[in-house]
Amino acid sequence: MSNRGRTEFLERGSYRQRRFRDAARMVPLFAAVMMLLPLMWPRAQTDQSLTSSGIYYLFGLWVVLVVIAFALSRVLQFETPDDSAEGAGKKGGDE
Amino acid sequence: MISFNLLVFVSIAYVVFLFAVAFAAERRAAMGKTAWLRSSAIYTLSLSIYCTAWTFYGAVGYAARSGLEFLTIYLGPTLVMIGWWWLVRKLVRIGRTQRLTSIADLISSRFGKSTFLGVLVTVLAIVGTTPYIALQLQSVTQSIAVFAASSGEVWEAGDLNGAAMWVAAGLAVFTVLFGTRNLDAHERHHGIVLAIAVEAVVKLFALIAVGVFVVWGVAGGIGPTMDLIDASAQSQWAPQPSRWIGLIFVSAAAFLCLPRMFQVLVVENSDERTVSTASWAFPTYLLLMSLFVVPIAVVGLDLMPAGANPDLFVVTLPLSEGREGLAILSFLGGFSSATSMVIVATLALATMVSNHIVVPSWLNARTPGAVVSGDVRDVVVMSRRISIGVILALGYIYFRLSGGGGALAAIGLVSFTGVTQVLPAMIGGVFWRGANRWGAGAAISIGFAVWAWTQFLPSFGVDAVISQAVFDQGPFGINWLRPYALFGIEGIDPFVHAVFWSMLLNTGALIVVSILTFPNPLERLQGAQFVNVYDYSSGARTWSQSAAQAEDLLVMAQRILGGAEAQSIFQAEARSQGKDGFLPDVTPDFISRLERELSGSVGAATAHAMMAQLTEGAMVSVDDLIAVADETAQIMEYSSQLEAKSAEQDRTARALREANEKLTALSIQKDAFLSQISHELRTPMTSIRSFSDILRDGEIEDEARKKFAGIIHDETNRLTRLLDDLLDLGVLESGQVQLNIGEGTLAEVLDRAIMASGVAPDDLVISRRAVNEGVPLTTDLERLAQVFINLISNAAKYCMADDPELRIIVRQINGQTVVDFCDNGAGVPKESQSMIFEKFSRLEDAGKAGGAGLGLSICRQIMTALGGDVTYLPGQGGAGFRVTIPAAVALAAQ
Numbered sequence: 007m008s009n010r011g012r013t014e015f016l017e018r019g020s021y022r023q024r025r026f027r028d029a030a031r032m033v034p035l036f037a038a039v040m041m042l043l044p045l046m047w048p049r050a051q052t053d054q055s056l057t058s059s060g061i062y063y064l065f066g067l068w069v070v071l072v073v074i075a076f077a078l079s080r081v082l083q084f085e086t087p088d089d090s091a092e093g094a095g096k097k098g099g100d101e
Numbered sequence: 102m103i104s105f106n107l108l109v110f111v112s113i114a115y116v117v118f119l120f121a122v123a124f125a126a127e128r129r130a131a132m133g134k135t136a137w138l139r140s141s142a143i144y145t146l147s148l149s150i151y152c153t154a155w156t157f158y159g160a161v162g163y164a165a166r167s168g169l170e171f172l173t174i175y176l177g178p179t180l181v182m183i184g185w186w187w188l189v190r191k192l193v194r195i196g197r198t199q200r201l202t203s204i205a206d207l208i209s210s211r212f213g214k215s216t217f218l219g220v221l222v223t224v225l226a227i228v229g230t231t232p233y234i235a236l237q238l239q240s241v242t243q244s245i246a247v248f249a250a251s252s253g254e255v256w257e258a259g260d261l262n263g264a265a266m267w268v269a270a271g272l273a274v275f276t277v278l279f280g281t282r283n284l285d286a287h288e289r290h291h292g293i294v295l296a297i298a299v300e301a302v303v304k305l306f307a308l309i310a311v312g313v314f315v316v317w318g319v320a321g322g323i324g325p326t327m328d329l330i331d332a333s334a335q336s337q338w339a340p341q342p343s344r345w346i347g348l349i350f351v352s353a354a355a356f357l358c359l360p361r362m363f364q365v366l367v368v369e370n371s372d373e374r375t376v377s378t379a380s381w382a383f384p385t386y387l388l389l390m391s392l393f394v395v396p397i398a399v400v401g402l403d404l405m406p407a408g409a410n411p412d413l414f415v416v417t418l419p420l421s422e423g424r425e426g427l428a429i430l431s432f433l434g435g436f437s438s439a440t441s442m443v444i445v446a447t448l449a450l451a452t453m454v455s456n457h458i459v460v461p462s463w464l465n466a467r468t469p470g471a472v473v474s475g476d477v478r479d480v481v482v483m484s485r486r487i488s489i490g491v492i493l494a495l496g497y498i499y500f501r502l503s504g505g506g507g508a509l510a511a512i513g514l515v516s517f518t519g520v521t522q523v524l525p526a527m528i529g530g531v532f533w534r535g536a537n538r539w540g541a542g543a544a545i546s547i548g549f550a551v552w553a554w555t556q557f558l559p560s561f562g563v564d565a566v567i568s569q570a571v572f573d574q575g576p577f578g579i580n581w582l583r584p585y586a587l588f589g590i591e592g593i594d595p596f597v598h599a600v601f602w603s604m605l606l607n608t609g610a611l612i613v614v615s616i617l618t619f620p621n622p623l624e625r626l627q628g629a630q631f632v633n634v635y636d637y638s639s640g641a642r643t644w645s646q647s648a649a650q651a652e653d654l655l656v657m658a659q660r661i662l663g664g665a666e667a668q669s670i671f672q673a674e675a676r677s678q679g680k681d682g683f684l685p686d687v688t689p690d691f692i693s694r695l696e697r698e699l700s701g702s703v704g705a706a707t708a709h710a711m712m713a714q715l716t717e718g719a720m721v722s723v724d725d726l727i728a729v730a731d732e733t734a735q736i737m738e739y740s741s742q743l744e745a746k747s748a749e750q751d752r753t754a755r756a757l758r759e760a761n762e763k764l765t766a767l768s769i770q771k772d773a774f775l776s777q778i779s780h781e782l783r784t785p786m787t788s789i790r791s792f793s794d795i796l797r798d799g800e801i802e803d804e805a806r807k808k809f810a811g812i813i814h815d816e817t818n819r820l821t822r823l824l825d826d827l828l829d830l831g832v833l834e835s836g837q838v839q840l841n842i843g844e845g846t847l848a849e850v851l852d853r854a855i856m857a858s859g860v861a862p863d864d865l866v867i868s869r870r871a872v873n874e875g876v877p878l879t880t881d882l883e884r885l886a887q888v889f890i891n892l893i894s895n896a897a898k899y900c901m902a903d904d905p906e907l908r909i910i911v912r913q914i915n916g917q918t919v920v921d922f923c924d925n926g927a928g929v930p931k932e933s934q935s936m937i938f939e940k941f942s943r944l945e946d947a948g949k950a951g952g953a954g955l956g957l958s959i960c961r962q963i964m965t966a967l968g969g970d971v972t973y974l975p976g977q978g979g980a981g982f983r984v985t986i987p988a989a990v991a992l993a994a995q
Contacts, residue, residue: 027186034184041176041349045342058327060169060338061395068179068388075183075381082186082377 026082033074040067105252108245108429115433116271119440122299123279123292130291138291139371141378147294147365148383149301151178151356152390153233153442154240155513157304157435158412160391164398165411168335171394173345174513175387177352185380188357189366191531193376195634196367200701204363204523205453208545210705211530211631212538213624219457219704221542222523225549226360226453227492228557229519230446234496235503236512237439238265244416244435248428251420262501269497272443273490280448281485293444294369300437305389307434311415312393314427315400319418326396333399343597348514351600354524355517360449361442368449443493451488456704459484481703503561515560518600522548525608529615534628540615548607551587556599559584651684654695662702670698774940781823785816826955830940833962840881840966847911847918847986848874850882854889858897865897865924866906873911876918878986880967885986888960888971892922892982895956900926900979917969918986923977934973 044063049055130138137143156174163171181189192207201207205226209219242265249260279292320326330336356362370376401414409417415435419427463480525544529536558566567584575583585595587602620628651671658667674694675685685691692712700708792809795801801809832838848871855867878885896907902925910921929937940958957971964971964984974981 030186031184034180034187037180037183038349041180042346044338045340045345049339055338056331057168057333057335057338057395058330061327061330064169064172064176065388065392068176068384071179071183072381072384072388075384079377079380084190084373084377 022081023083026078030078030082033071033078037067037071105249108248108432111429111433112436115436116275119296119299120275120278123275123296126295127279127292138295139375141375141382143294143298144365144370144372144375145379145382145386146298146301147369148362148379149305149386149390150297150361150365150441150445151359152301152304152387152438153513154237154435154439155233156390157308157438158240158244158415159513160394161398161401161414162410162412164335164394165402165414169338169395170340170344170348172391173348174352175391177349177354178356179384179387180349181353181356182380182383185376188528188531189376189380190373191634192357192367193370193373195531195631196370197373198634198697199630199705200697202368202456202701202704203449203453204358204360204527205457206700206704207363207367208523208526208530208541209457210700211624211627212526212536212541213621213627214705214709215538215542215624216457216461218526218538218541218545219453219461221545221549223450223453223457225522225545226520227450227495228549228553229516230360230450231492231495231499232503232512232560233516234443234446234493235499236516237443238268238496238500239503240412241265241268241436241439243410243413244432247413247416247420248432265500266497268440269493272440272447273493275440276444276447276451276489276493277486280444280451280489281482290369290448293448294365297365297441297445300441301386304434304437305386307430307437308390308393308415310427311419311431311434312397314422314424315393315397315418319400319404319422320396326400329403330395330399333402335395335399335402341594344594347594347597347600351514351517351521354521358520358523358527359446359517360453360520361446364445364449364452443496447489447492450492451485452704454488454492455481455484459488460703511560514596515556518556518596518603519549519552521600522552522603522607525604525611529611530628531631533615534625534632536611536615536628537618537620537624539618540611540613543614544607544611547610548603551603551606552599554582555584555587555602556595559595651687654687654692655684658695658699662698670695770939777940778827782820785820785823789813789816789820823955826959830955830959830962833959833966836966838963838966841883842880843882844877844879845882846874847876847878847920850878850886851889851909851920854886854893857886858890858893860893860897864905865893865900866904867893867909868906869909870911876911876913878918880986884963884967888963888984889920889922891956891960892971892984896922896924896926896980900924902926902979916988918988920984920986921974921977921981922984923974923981924979926979928975928977928980929973931975934975937973938971 160171199210205219205222208222209215212218242261245264316326320329397414401418416428416431522545526541563569581589655671674691678685696708696712792813796809906925908923912919938957938961940955960971968987970985972983974983
């Protein structure tokens with residue numbers, strides 16, 4: 007990698023981090039909408055509102071959410087104040 | 102058939118195992134090996150106390166009754182955990198920086214370390230949690246009863262109660278042993294956390310084992326299970342939107358607000374990174390716990406006899422299928438769920454009770470201002486132990502009173518909605534700096550009241566606490582206060598009704614009251630610390646004077662934290678200050694850090710109070726800070742006064758300098774005056790002596806003798822006049838002039854002056870306006886005339902115009918009579934105008950002046966003595982003098 011490439015990579019990195027944080031904030035909203043979605047399912051006929059479909063949908067959604075949360079926890083970087091070294095000034099990922 | 106004794110033996114063995122695990126964890130922690138105890142896995146598993154016996158037994162019952170609705174209870178916490186970046190992360194950070202010990206501590210600490218709010222939240226938590234503890238006791242005894250029944254024994258109510266009491270006693274012992282073992286600055290309990298982590302594994306394993314058995318062992322695989330579900334009574338899934346939303350909301354809120362959840366989520370957390378892992382691991386745990394709930398419920402409904410309690414399918418199903426080992430495992434899973442919940446909930450409540458009720462009361466009961474004496478540590482530990490006993494006893498009593506009836510899920514939801522009343526204050530406190538203690542107090546009180554009225558009290562059943570009449574007509578016939586139809590709105594699901602109204606009024610009260618009232622300074626400080634926790638990670642800082650001695654502080658800290666811990670804190674502080682030994686300098690930083698350490702043991706409000714007590718008021722509260730600010734303002738004012746004073750001194754110095762300059766000038770003037778006067782006297786004296794010499798020698802003609810004698814006479818006259826003037830001036834300047842006050846008109850004085858001046862009309866034309874001159878005067882008319890004479894003869898002498906003219910104009914200005922003497926001559930040059938009133942000042946020696954330059958000077962002195970003035974009046978086309986005569990009244994007063 008050239009020098010220029012490295013600099014570019016760092017800038018992209020911090021930019022990515024901010025977008026990952028945005029994603030971390032958005033995930034619960036997305037999840038909430040998806041959890042409420044079944045309320046709008048058509049239920050005119052009995053085979054449209056089977057509990058088994060609900061199980062497939064909700065557990066499927068659950069797995070998707072877990073995967074997203076897992077991915078985010080891998081890529082999100084954040085600093086935490088050390089237990090012993092408090093008071094070392096501003097920390098944390100928020101700006 | 103399973104032996105009941107075997108079950109008892111297995112249970113006891115399991116309990117012993119848990120004790121051993123907890124003990125081992127404490128040992129390892131004491132040896133400093135806490136790394137793996139603080140791992141993400143342990144943290145995630147400890148969160149699983151969310152899944153109580155209500156989940157283990159109740160979820161299946163819930164699913165058997167209401168289908169998929171039970172999932173909402175797990176979807177809510179899933180939302181919270183995957184949204185950890187919003188709230189959980191912030192709570193954990195606040196918990197660490199503020200050394201929070203409980204949710205009551207969070208609320209109390211945020212709102213100005215308010216004792217009242219701490220008590221309020223504690224009471225709410227006890228009321229909300231006691232039924233929940235009763236529920237756990239009930240589930241354990243019911244499951245024991247199932248085994249007893251299967252081994253041929255029929256349990257009476259007394260047996261159930263006995264079992265419940267034994268379980269409660271055992272839990273109390275465990276909690277006291279591992280929950281109040283150490284009173285450290287972090288309120289973390291490694292033994293308990295590890296034990297509940299083990300229990301978490303056991304209950305998950307047990308539930309999955311039963312689930313796998315049911316799906317593959319009984320139903321015959323996933324496909325057949327799904328078919329079975331679609332053929333069951335719960336085949337249709339038609340969620341009621343308001344309940345679906347309300348349940349997800351309440352479960353999410355309860356996940357944050359339940360005292361036991363706050364304990365494991367925030368208080369026991371020692372590393373924020375573990376939250377990141379838990380954000381996906383805990384939803385996974387919940388998913389696995391929920392996965393087999395519907396199949397177990399459906400298969401249970403299919404296989405078990407009608408009327409069997411679906412809450413116990415998890416145990417009864419394996420038993421009925423002859424899988425006794427699985428049944429015992431399942432029992433242990435349920436036992437684990439119940440016990441871990443009870444242990445942590447009791448511990449959390451006991452901490453709250455001791456920190457927010459017992460210790461503050463104990464401190465209050467002491468003489469105010471007295472230094473803390475006696476072992477606080479003992480008081481705190483004892484109060485916690487007693488609280489644990491009391492809370493479990495309350496749970497047991499509730500269990501006895503409720504008679505063990507009712508569906509488990511109903512009690513769980515009542516409890517959830519109750520603790521949710523803390524949510525608005527918590528969210529408001531963490532995100533809104535404007536939220537204050539009045540708002541929080543009003544919010545929690547109103548929420549508490551509405552919850553109690555619409556859900557808690559009705560949950561005891563009709564006619565138990567609230568009579569049927571009140572349900573139908575409202576209390577005292579007030580229709581709009583009916584518990585299930587507040588404000589007359591009927592037909593809402595009772596659960597949704599309670600949640601909606603309590604949260605609406607609760608949040609509304611928080612916002613409205615916070616907006617209308619003012620927070621105290623400490624609240625504002627804490628508010629900033631909480632809301633902007635990422636900027637303030639250095640922790641709370643309260644300003645304080647270092648009046649407290651390090652030794653006193655050490656003595657107190659030892660009483661609370663224990664000798665070793667306190668000494669290590671002091672030693673570390675001393676070292677960081679570059680000192681040896683245990684006694685650091687008492688800096689404000691150190692005091693606030695120590696307070697935070699103490700608050701980790703006894704809560705923020707108590708620690709604050711104790712520090713204040715010890716330092717005997719030297720510990721400066723924010724009120725004092727305001728006083729200090731006032732003091733600063735005073736100092737600033739003082740310094741500005743000094744500044745003003747020094748400015749005044751500058752002015753004085755300047756005045757003195759000016760006076761000095763004036764004196765110097767006067768001294769020069771005096772010298773000039775003396776030389777002038779010597780000169781003025783000498784000139785006539787010289788001529789008098791010379792001519793008198795000639796006359797004495799006698800050889801002169803008659804004519805010449807007459808001439809010389811005339812010269813001598815003139816010069817003598819001149820000398821006399823000069824001496825008269827000097828005498829006059831001397832008298833006037835010394836202010837000893839005798840005024841001869843008389844009455845007359847201005848016209849008379851002017852007439853006299855013109856006549857006395859002896860000015861011939863050929864030499865000077867004097868124009869007057871008699872109309873204006875009839876002004877009556879009460880003054881020294883002679884002296885005034887003298888001034889006029891002087892001015893008129895000056896005009897006659899110095900006016901060099903071809904047709905000299907003097908205008909005398911009389912005016913009334915501001916109640917004063919003004920007489921202007923203006924001629925048509927060359928006037929006085931501008932640079933000389935300020936000089937002409939000085940002694941011996943003459944513009945030029947015109948020869949005919951015949952004076953020593955004292956005339957105008959005398960005029961001014963006379964006018965000053967008369968209370969008036971004479972000034973030069975420029976711009977009159979010639980020389981102009983203005984004589985100001987004061988009003989008669991003013992003069993008379995002199």
